[in-house]
Amino acid sequence: MQGRSQKRRFRSGNLTKAVLALICLVVGTAGTGSAVNPVGRAPHIVPNEFVFEDQSNRARHVSDEPHVVRGDKRDRVSAGARKPQLAQVALSLRLGLGPLAVNAQRMAPFGAIDAEQSTKRMLSHNAEMDRLAGVPAKLVDLVTNDGADILATAYAPTDPFHDPSSPFDALLGTKRNGRFVPPVVEGDHVWMKDPLPPKVFSSDEQKCLSTAIYFEARGESLKGQAAVAQVILNRVRNPAYPNEVCKVVYQNASWLNRCQFSFACDGVPERIVNRRAYRTAREVAMAVTGGKIFLRDVGSSTHYNATYVSPEWADGMEEMTQIGSHIFYRTYNGGWS
Incomplete structure (x- = not known):
């Protein structure tokens, strides 16, 4: 009987330790703000006072690919250059008109959207527009x-x-x-x-x-x-x-x-x-x-x-x-x- 009681206490103690370890693991994960999130799920919001601590403890070699493939993130290219500008560059390359991309902003002083519209108007230009201009x-x-x-x-x-x-x-x-x-x-x-x-x-x-x-x-x-x-x-x-x-x-x-x-x-x-x-x-x-x-x-x-x-x-x-x-x-x- 005494041997059985000791075995039960041993098993109970192990179970208790396992539960406590699991709780600590969950609490620790929530406190550090895990960087990995399922695709499409909103990221965990970390209070400002924890941001600096988290960044200082985070390994710098960790890949950022999970951020790139997330559905709610913008692609990397659009963050570096505006899409209308990229469209003009691609268009100028197809037409063999390098100066078009260079002059895009000069022809549209009010922004890239105006530049894109100006480019469309120029491409749709025809002789009849010249013939009747101002008439x-x-x-x-x-x-x-x-x-x-x-x-x-x-x-x-x-x-x-x-x-x-x-x-x-x-x-x-x-x-x-x-x-x-x-x-x-x-x-x-x-x-x-x-x-x-x-x-x-x-x-x-x-x-x-x-x-x-x-x-x-x-x-x-x-x-x-x-x-x-x-x-x-x-x-x-x-x-x-x-x-x-x-x-x-x-x-x-x-x-x-x-x-x-x-x-x-x-x-x-x-x-x-x-x-x-x-x-x-x-x-x-x-x-x-x-x-x-x-x-x-x-x-x-x-x-x-x-x-x-x-x-x-x-x-x-x-x-x-x-x-x-x-x-x-x-x-x-x-x-x-």
């Missing part, structure tokens, strides 16, 4: 020129694709550095090859051109208004006339009913009452001056008359076309016939 919707159908005179700032694109130092300009050859010269056909004169004087783009010159369009052709179609503007600008090119729009429009204005454009010498005050029509005239004036609109059927015409009159000078000129209520003519020798 009012009402004049889209009349546009005949892909580019525009460099002095016509109203049609200068300002998107990142046309940044002066953009690599796309050098690669695709889209930089605009020329003046508009009208297409010359058989029978045209040598002065048609000259670009317009820079002064015609000034506000005063554009005001004179817009006023002439308004009073001479505001009742005509948009094409008819553009044709009148083209005649005036052809005279500016022609050495037989003044080289300024205002001087062309108001030439001989002091001769009652004997000047070049009837509204300038008919004795009726120039009062612009239809603001919408005048705004349209201004848009037409700039579009024709900038070369966005050039009517080939009007060509180098320097004269026109209304269909309800028969001027004597018309018999000595070549009739080009009729648009609305106006007939357009060009001279045979470049000046007065």
Whole structure:
């Protein structure tokens, strides 16, 4: 009996020691904050006062792979570089455009998201965007020129694709550095090859051109208004006339009913009452001056008359076309016939 009692006490003592050891193990693990957690489970939060003690006692050679593979951790690459930047670098490598990645931040000063959007816009860029850049919707159908005179700032694109130092300009050859010269056909004169004087783009010159369009052709179609503007600008090119729009429009204005454009010498005050029509005239004036609109059927015409009159000078000129209520003519020798 005594031997059995000693064996029971021995077994009981061992069991007690095992339980105590297990408790100590559990408590010790909770106190140190185990670094290993099951995938997807939130990490154990350790109070701040224990963080320093834990870090000082932790072995430095312990692998951090359990942290990397956890589902709630970000991948290592995204922590070192932003994804939009990486996307631009990859894109530039595929296209062979190293400068794209370098210039990404310059083209998007407000952050990587803007840079990514700018890159997308540049990749979706096409020739039609250049063709219609800055053109009012009402004049889209009349546009005949892909580019525009460099002095016509109203049609200068300002998107990142046309940044002066953009690599796309050098690669695709889209930089605009020329003046508009009208297409010359058989029978045209040598002065048609000259670009317009820079002064015609000034506000005063554009005001004179817009006023002439308004009073001479505001009742005509948009094409008819553009044709009148083209005649005036052809005279500016022609050495037989003044080289300024205002001087062309108001030439001989002091001769009652004997000047070049009837509204300038008919004795009726120039009062612009239809603001919408005048705004349209201004848009037409700039579009024709900038070369966005050039009517080939009007060509180098320097004269026109209304269909309800028969001027004597018309018999000595070549009739080009009729648009609305106006007939357009060009001279045979470049000046007065």
